[in-house]
Amino acid sequence: MGKGRGESLLVETGYSMQFSQILQYLLSGLSIGAIYALIGVGFSIIYNATGIINFAQGEFVMLGGMLTLFFLEMLKFPLWLAIPCAIAASTAAGILFERLAIRPLRRPTPINLVILTIGGSILIRGLAMLVWGKDTHAIPSFSGDEPISIGGATILPQHLWILGVTLLMVSVNKFYFNRTISGKAMRACAYNRRAASLVGIDVRRMVMLSFAISSAMGAVAGIIVAPLTMVAYDVGGMLGLKGFCAAIVGGMSSGIPTVMGGLILGVLESMGAGLISSGYKDAIAFIVLLLLLFLRPQGLFGKPESERV
Amino acid sequence: MLEVSGVSQLFGGVIALDRVSFTIAKGDITGVIGPNGAGKTTLFNIITGIYTRTAGKVVLEGTDVSGLPPERLARLGLVRTFQNIELFGGMTVHENVMVGMHTKSSSGLLACALKMPWSVAEERRIRDNSLKWLDFTGISDLAETTAANLPFGQGRLLEIARALAVEPRVILMDEPAAGLNNQETLALSRLIERIRATGITVVLVEHDMELVMEICDRIVVLNLGKKLAEGTPRETQDNPEVIAAYLGEDE
Numbered sequence: 001m002g003k004g005r006g007e008s009l010l011v012e013t014g015y016s017m018q019f020s021q022i023l024q025y026l027l028s029g030l031s032i033g034a035i036y037a038l039i040g041v042g043f044s045i046i047y048n049a050t051g052i053i054n055f056a057q058g059e060f061v062m063l064g065g066m067l068t069l070f071f072l073e074m075l076k077f078p079l080w081l082a083i084p085c086a087i088a089a090s091t092a093a094g095i096l097f098e099r100l101a102i103r104p105l106r107r108p109t110p111i112n113l114v115i116l117t118i119g120g121s122i123l124i125r126g127l128a129m130l131v132w133g134k135d136t137h138a139i140p141s142f143s144g145d146e147p148i149s150i151g152g153a154t155i156l157p158q159h160l161w162i163l164g165v166t167l168l169m170v171s172v173n174k175f176y177f178n179r180t181i182s183g184k185a186m187r188a189c190a191y192n193r194r195a196a197s198l199v200g201i202d203v204r205r206m207v208m209l210s211f212a213i214s215s216a217m218g219a220v221a222g223i224i225v226a227p228l229t230m231v232a233y234d235v236g237g238m239l240g241l242k243g244f245c246a247a248i249v250g251g252m253s254s255g256i257p258t259v260m261g262g263l264i265l266g267v268l269e270s271m272g273a274g275l276i277s278s279g280y281k282d283a284i285a286f287i288v289l290l291l292l293l294f295l296r297p298q299g300l301f302g303k304p305e306s307e308r309v
Numbered sequence: 310m311l312e313v314s315g316v317s318q319l320f321g322g323v324i325a326l327d328r329v330s331f332t333i334a335k336g337d338i339t340g341v342i343g344p345n346g347a348g349k350t351t352l353f354n355i356i357t358g359i360y361t362r363t364a365g366k367v368v369l370e371g372t373d374v375s376g377l378p379p380e381r382l383a384r385l386g387l388v389r390t391f392q393n394i395e396l397f398g399g400m401t402v403h404e405n406v407m408v409g410m411h412t413k414s415s416s417g418l419l420a421c422a423l424k425m426p427w428s429v430a431e432e433r434r435i436r437d438n439s440l441k442w443l444d445f446t447g448i449s450d451l452a453e454t455t456a457a458n459l460p461f462g463q464g465r466l467l468e469i470a471r472a473l474a475v476e477p478r479v480i481l482m483d484e485p486a487a488g489l490n491n492q493e494t495l496a497l498s499r500l501i502e503r504i505r506a507t508g509i510t511v512v513l514v515e516h517d518m519e520l521v522m523e524i525c526d527r528i529v530v531l532n533l534g535k536k537l538a539e540g541t542p543r544e545t546q547d548n549p550e551v552i553a554a555y556l557g558e559d560e
Contacts, residue, residue, distance in 0.1 A: 181411050181435065188397045188408045195395035195468075198357070199409045199475050200383030 020152025025274040026267060027150065031159040031228075033266020034166035037259040038221035039243025041173065042214035044254040047247070048190040049210035052113050056097060056121035058240020059128075060215040063090040064222030065231030066128055069137050079140065087219045093124070094215025098208050121236065128233040139226040158227045165224050169217060170259055177254065186210060218243075238282065245289040251299020261300065310335040310510050311356075311387075311479055316365030318351055318534075325351045327534045328365070333479075333527075338501060338511045340521040340542075343531035344554060349514040350392070352531070353483050357389045358382050369479070386478035392487055394464045398457035402448060402467055405456050406439035409474030439474055446470040446500060462493045466500070473504065480504065482513040486520050498524045522546065530554070 039061055046054045067089050071082035101120050105112060142161050147154040176183040188196040189206045197203050222231065222239075229235070242265065249261030265285055273281040292300065311333040318326040326348045333339045341349050354360040356367050358379045367375045369387055377385075397405050443449040446466040451459065459467060465485060472480055485501070486494045498520050505511055515521050521528065522542045530538040530545055532554040538545050545551050 179432075181407065181432075184400070184404055184408045185411045187400060188405075188411075191397035191399055192395050194359075194379075195391075195397065195471075196408070197379040198383060198389060198395070199411060199471060200380050200388075201408070201411055202380045 021274065022271075023151055024153035025270045027153055027155050027159065029267035029270030030263055031155070031162045031266070032225075032270065033246075033263035034162050034259075035221050035225045035239070035262070036242045036246040036265050037262025038166055038169060038217050039239060040246030040250060040258040040262050041170065041254050042217040042221075043244055043247040044250070044252045044258050045173075045214045045217070046210050047252050048254055049186055050102075050207050051110075052102065052117065053244070054211075054214070055114065055117040055240065055244075056124060057214065057218055057243060058236035058238070059121045059124040060090050060094055060218030060236070061222035061225075061239045061243075062128060062231065062233065062236035063093055063124070063215075064219030065139065065226035065235065066132055066137075066222075066233065067219070068139055068223050068226065069231060070132070072139070079142065083223055086223060087216055090219030090222075091212050091216040094211045094218075095208060097124075097215070098211035102207070102211070103204065121240070125233055125236060132233060134233060136230045136232040138230050139223070141227040142224075156228070158224070162224045162228075165220065166259075169220060170255075173213075173217075174255060182209075242285050245285045248289055248292055249300050251301060253299070253301075257299060257301045264300075310337075310370060311512070312366075312368040313352075313356065314366045314368070316352065316355055316367065317363050318348075318355060318360065319363045324534050326355070326362075329531065329534075329536050330365075331529050331536060331539055333510060333512060335510055336505065336508060337526040338505050338513070338524055340525035340528045341512065341514045341531065342516075342518070342521055342528060342545075343537070346533070347531040348534045349531055350483060353389065353481055353514055357387065357481060383475050383477070386476070387481070388472040388475045388477040388479075389481040390465070390468045390472055390483060390485060392484040394461070394468045396456040396459075396464055396467060396471075398455070400456055401452065402443065402454050402456055402459070403436075403439060403452040405467055406442055406471050406474045407435055409442075409471040410435050410439060439470075442470040442474045445473065445503070447496070461488050462490070465489065465497075469500070469504075473509070477509060479510045479512065482511070482515075484514055484516060486515055486517040494520060 039057060042057050042060070043054065046052055046057070064086055067086035068082050071077040071085045072079065077085065097120055101116055102113070105116070141156065141158045143157045145156060147156055148160070177187055185196065185201045186206050186209065188199075188201060189203050193203050196206075222235075243262070246262035246265050247258050249264060250258030252258070265288060268288065269281050269284050272284040313332075314330045315328045316326055316330070317324070317328055329348070329352060341352065343349055351360065355362045358377050358381070361376055365375070366373060369385060372385065374382060374385060374387070397408060400408070440449060440452065443452055446469055448463055448466050448470065451463060456464070456467060465488075469482070469485070486497055489497060494517060501511055501513070501524055513521075525542055528540065528542055528545045529536060530548075530551050537554055538548045538551050540548070
């Protein structure tokens with residue numbers, strides 16, 4: 001990624017250099033932002049169906065990457081097979097989490113649920129460390145590492161994969177929620193659980209489904225980002241928090257606002273790291289989060305009490 | 310059709326319902342009336358699975374359905390509407406009714422996404438069917454309106470349309486006329502009669518006596534958690550105990 005440092009360099013080489021640097025930051029910001037978006041949408045789906053902020057969301061991102069590695073290295077699967085297996089296994093883990101940790105709670109209060117999902121996240125992380133160790137691993141890129149040059153900036157084929165897969169996931173999601181009866185039923189649970197159960201919707205099944213969908217989305221995010229950032233047992237925490245920021249920026253919508261939130265966050269981070277200092281990279285996301293929670297808790301795009309999902 | 314036997318409900322030490330029993334005949338419009346606090350809404354909540362009863366049995370066409378959750382009851386053909394209408398606010402009127410047909414859908418996401426012939430046919434069937442129910446309740450011109458923006462009266466009609474889309478055998482309505490003006494109430498009573506004409510059994514809790522006396526075939530009167538009387542509108546109107554309960558205690 002871009003190493004645009006030193007103003008003197010910018011002054012010497014003039015405008016075109018500066019432009020290509022900015023473009024570079026923009027492109028890498030968009031691709032990391034797409035990852036935040038996917039994770040954020042995962043947060044929102046569960047929140048909308050159940051009112052739970054699932055702080056274990058980041059762990060499913062980690063599981064996606066680690067399980068892909070497991071299927072590749074241990075079971076010697078080819079990449080095209082390892083990926084769907086890893087997604088399926090992470091989804092199963094998400095369903096298991098809901099069944100074993102969330103569902104048994106009778107009359108859960110928000111604070112119970114927060115503690116529970118944080119506890120779940122620590123547990124999953126600990127198990128991953130025990131099973132796979134503390135080493136950082138790399139997953140091969142999906143289609144080579146030949147850089148592609150765009151207007152003076154360079155990106156890797158994996159960046160295109162990230163943008164493409166995110167676009168696909170978000171479209172499938174939108175299609176599901178707006179066009180299928182099952183998706184409408186899940187939205188119905190978000191709007192009014194009581195009325196939903198009265199028209200024959202099994203709310204508990206919908207809750208489980210929301211965990212399945214969002215752990216699958218988390219796993220996909222973890223898999224497509226792993227070739228760029230490497231994967232280890234503890235990548236879930238930070239990625240999860242960034243995804244949470246994206247969801248907050250998007251007002252917990254599982255549609256375009258959260259995707260925009262993720263992209264804005266990614267670009268801000270990448271610009272901040274490049275133009276100010278890479279030391280502030282993570283701080284930027286949390287400054288954005290705090291400002292939004294203080295000033296616009298309904299999200300950047302939402303009206304107060306706007307529609308969700 | 311629907312049989313309630315010995316249903317009791319305790320809230321702490323308060324007896325909200327005390328061994329209430331009655332039978333509702335298929336195709337009837339039955340009114341459940343009584344002064345405030347008589348236990349009408351509690352009874353409805355028990356029949357529709359929102360509260361779990363303390364004692365007693367609810368039998369729907371020979372099947373014991375006591376204690377089943379609302380979504381199972383809906384699948385068995387028992388639905389209800391609420392006094393404070395409960396809609397899916399952010400969805401359109403049409404979508405609200407389509408969700409009501411959720412139980413009748415079988416296509417998965419993949420089949421929908423790939424536009425498989427059976428899923429396309431199913432979606433068309435659901436769309437057409439839900440429009441049919443919007444027509445039936447007279448709000449099809451509002452199909453694309455967001456449900457949260459509906460005036461109260463039309464919200465109630467939408468709730469009824471959504472309940473009908475479940476294709477129930479029995480529909481329970483909790484004070485359907487509450488908050489409606491005279492004209493809307495008149496239209497509502499015509500609607501309830503048309504619902505009955507399609508073969509659906511109707512049970513309603515209602516305070517509007519004119520409405521109850523006009524459209525109900527039978528009336529069950531509750532007072533202080535007990536069944537006070539049961540019979541045709543005429544019989545209950547002339548029942549001295551009922552008159553005493555209404556004039557002596559309330560209103």
